[in-house]
Amino acid sequence: MEDGNGGQNLPTKTLDSDLDPNLQKKHQSMLDRLSARHQTRLDSSLTRLDSSLTRRSDLSNSSESTSSFLSRFSDSKRSIESQLAESRQIASSDPARLKSHLDDISSSISELEKLVAENSYFLPSYEVRSSLKTISDLRQNVESLTAELVPKKKFTFKNKATAKKEPPKELEIEKSNSVSTKTSNNFVIRDSPGFRNKANEIFEKKFRGSDIGEFTLSDLDSCEVRLSGCFDALFINRLKNCRIYSGPVTGSVLIEDVEDCIFVLASHQIRIHLAKRSDFYLRVRSRPIIEDSNGVRFAPYCLEYQGIEDELEAAGLGEETGNWANVDDFKWLRAVQSPNWCLLLENERVEKVYVANLETGNEGS
Amino acid sequence: MGLLSIIRKIKRKEKEMRILMVGLDNSGKTTIVMKINGEDTSVISPTLGFNIKTITYQKYTLNIWDVGGQRTIRSYWRNYFEQTDGLVWVVDSSDLRRLDDCKMELDNLLKEERLSGASLLILANKQDIKGALTPTEIAKVLNLEAMDKTRHWKIVGCSAYTGEGLLEGFDWLVQDIASRIYVLD
Numbered sequence A: 001m002e003d004g005n006g007g008q009n010l011p012t013k014t015l016d017s018d019l020d021p022n023l024q025k026k027h028q029s030m031l032d033r034l035s036a037r038h039q040t041r042l043d044s045s046l047t048r049l050d051s052s053l054t055r056r057s058d059l060s061n062s063s064e065s066t067s068s069f070l071s072r073f074s075d076s077k078r079s080i081e082s083q084l085a086e087s088r089q090i091a092s093s094d095p096a097r098l099k100s101h102l103d104d105i106s107s108s109i110s111e112l113e114k115l116v117a118e119n120s121y122f123l124p125s126y127e128v129r130s131s132l133k134t135i136s137d138l139r140q141n142v143e144s145l146t147a148e149l150v151p152k153k154k155f156t157f158k159n160k161a162t163a164k165k166e167p168p169k170e171l172e173i174e175k176s177n178s179v180s181t182k183t184s185n186n187f188v189i190r191d192s193p194g195f196r197n198k199a200n201e202i203f204e205k206k207f208r209g210s211d212i213g214e215f216t217l218s219d220l221d222s223c224e225v226r227l228s229g230c231f232d233a234l235f236i237n238r239l240k241n242c243r244i245y246s247g248p249v250t251g252s253v254l255i256e257d258v259e260d261c262i263f264v265l266a267s268h269q270i271r272i273h274l275a276k277r278s279d280f281y282l283r284v285r286s287r288p289i290i291e292d293s294n295g296v297r298f299a300p301y302c303l304e305y306q307g308i309e310d311e312l313e314a315a316g317l318g319e320e321t322g323n324w325a326n327v328d329d330f331k332w333l334r335a336v337q338s339p340n341w342c343l344l345l346e347n348e349r350v351e352k353v354y355v356a357n358l359e360t361g362n363e364g365s
Numbered sequence B: 001m002g003l004l005s006i007i008r009k010i011k012r013k014e015k016e017m018r019i020l021m022v023g024l025d026n027s028g029k030t031t032i033v034m035k036i037n038g039e040d041t042s043v044i045s046p047t048l049g050f051n052i053k054t055i056t057y058q059k060y061t062l063n064i065w066d067v068g069g070q071r072t073i074r075s076y077w078r079n080y081f082e083q084t085d086g087l088v089w090v091v092d093s094s095d096l097r098r099l100d101d102c103k104m105e106l107d108n109l110l111k112e113e114r115l116s117g118a119s120l121l122i123l124a125n126k127q128d129i130k131g132a133l134t135p136t137e138i139a140k141v142l143n144l145e146a147m148d149k150t151r152h153w154k155i156v157g158c159s160a161y162t163g164e165g166l167l168e169g170f171d172w173l174v175q176d177i178a179s180r181i182y183v184l185d
Helices: A002-012 A019-059 A061-094 A095-119 A127-150 A167-186 A308-314 B003-014 B031-036 B099-110 B135-143 B166-181
Strands: A196-199 A201-207 A213-222 A224-228 A233-240 A243-259 A262-276 A278-282 A289-292 A296-301 A340-345 B016-024 B050-057 B061-066 B085-092 B120-126 B155-159
Touching: A061 A095, A061 A127, A061 B120, A167 B031, A196 B166, A213 A224, A213 A308, A233 A262, A243 A308, A243 B003, A262 A296, A289 B099, A296 B061, A296 B085, B016 B031, B016 B166, B031 B061, B031 B085, B085 B166, B120 B135, B120 B166, B155 B166
Parallel strands: A196 A213, A201 A224, A213 A233, A224 A243, A233 A243, A243 A262, A262 A278, A262 A289, A278 A296, A296 A340, B016 B061, B016 B085, B085 B120, B120 B155
Antiparallel strands: B050 B061
C-alpha cells in the first residue's frame, strides 16, 4: 500500500504540503469503498450458497410445494372446467356474453400455464408433462366449444366445427364466414339442384337429358337418397345417419362433414373431408382422399339397378380399378397406415344394394 | 446491378416464366395443366404436394407449379411464392357453397407481398357443367373490381374437360408477363 502510494506521492511533492492529509483522506475513503464492495460481494455469494444449500437440503420442502402446486393446479382446472360447462348454457341464454366468457376461460388457462411455467424448476418432469397435457386438453375444449357456439350461421347444424382439428385455422375460417356472408348477400346466388334440410325421408332421382349437371345433398338427417343415371358433379355437405346410393358421376364428388353414413358412389374423383364413422363403397378412377376424418372404412362399389352397367361404361367407370382401397389421408402423410381409415372386411360389408329402376323420381327441390 | 435485374436478364435470355397455379381443392388445377400440355386427363388423383410442368408455349418456356389445394396443405402455398411471374387462380364455378372460402383464400393470397408483381389470371373452370356460374358472376362474387389498381388481372371462363377457354386465358397471361418482363421483339 505504501508502495502504491509512492508513485502517487511523487507528483504531490510539487503540491502544497497541507494538501497531503487531504489526499490521504481521499485515498482512505476509496479503500473503504472498495472493501465495502468486496464485503457485499461476499455476502451475496454467501446468501446464494446458503439458499442453494437450503434448497438442496430441504427436499421435503420441495415435495411439499409440489403437492401445494398440484392442489392449486387442480383447483384452477376444476374452476375452468365448470366455466366451460357453463358456456353452453350461456350460449343459449345470453349469447352476447358468450364471447367474453370464452375469453375469460382462455385467459384463466393462460394463467394456469404461467403457474406451471413458474413452478416447473422444482416439479418432477412427469408432473410438468401431465400438467401441460391437461392445459392443452383444456385449450382444445375451449377451441372446439368456440367453434361450436360462436359462429351463429343460420340453418346450420352445430357439429360442423367439432370435428375440425386445426384450431388456428378455424378462427380464420369463422372470421371469413362472417365476412363473406355479406358478400354473398350483395349478390344472390341461385341454388343448385339438390335435396336439402330434410329428415327421415327417402329421395329418388333419375338424371336424364337436361337434368344433368351438378347436384347437392346437404343438411340431411336419417335420410336415404337414391340417384341414378350419369351426372356431372355431386356435392355432399352435413349429413347425419344417411344412406346415399349414386350412379356414376363423370366429374368429381366432394363430401364434407358427414357422420354415421353409408355411401355407395362411382366417380372420377372423390374427396372426403370431416367424415366420422362412415362407410364408403366406391368405384373411382383416381385415388380417393380423406382429410380431417376418422373412423371411415372403404369397400368396393356395390350398387345395382337396371342399366347401371351401361351408365358406368359411358362414364368411363366400367372397369374396377381397385382404387377404392388406395386412400390418401392428407392428415397422415407417412408411410405407415393411417389410423383414420381402414378397409371393410368382406364379412362386414353390406350385400349388393339393389335399387329398383326409377322412371319417375321426385324432383330435387 | 441489383439481384432483380440479374434475374431478369437471365430470364430474358431463356424466355422463362414461372407460373403458380393455386385454388381450392377440386377446382381442376391439375386437369388444366395436363390438358394444356396435351396429356390424358381421365385419371387424375387429388394432388398430394405439387407437380411441376415445363412446357413450351409460343416462344416462351413456362414453368408451371401446380400446388395441391386441400385445406391441410394450403399453408404450404407460400413456399412457392418466390419469383412468381404469373398467378393462376382456379375456381370451381359449380361449387356455389364454397365460393366464400374461395374468395377468402384469394384475398389472403393477394395480400402477399411476394406476389404483388405477378399477373393474375382467374380461370372460372367447369363451365361445361350445367348450373355453373358464368365468369361475370364469379367476378362479382369474388369482388374482383375492388382489386388493387396496380394489379394486372383477367378472368376467363373455361372447361378443363373440353379445353375451352384455356388457351385464351394462357395467351393473355403470357402476353401480359412478356410485356412486363421482356422487351417485346
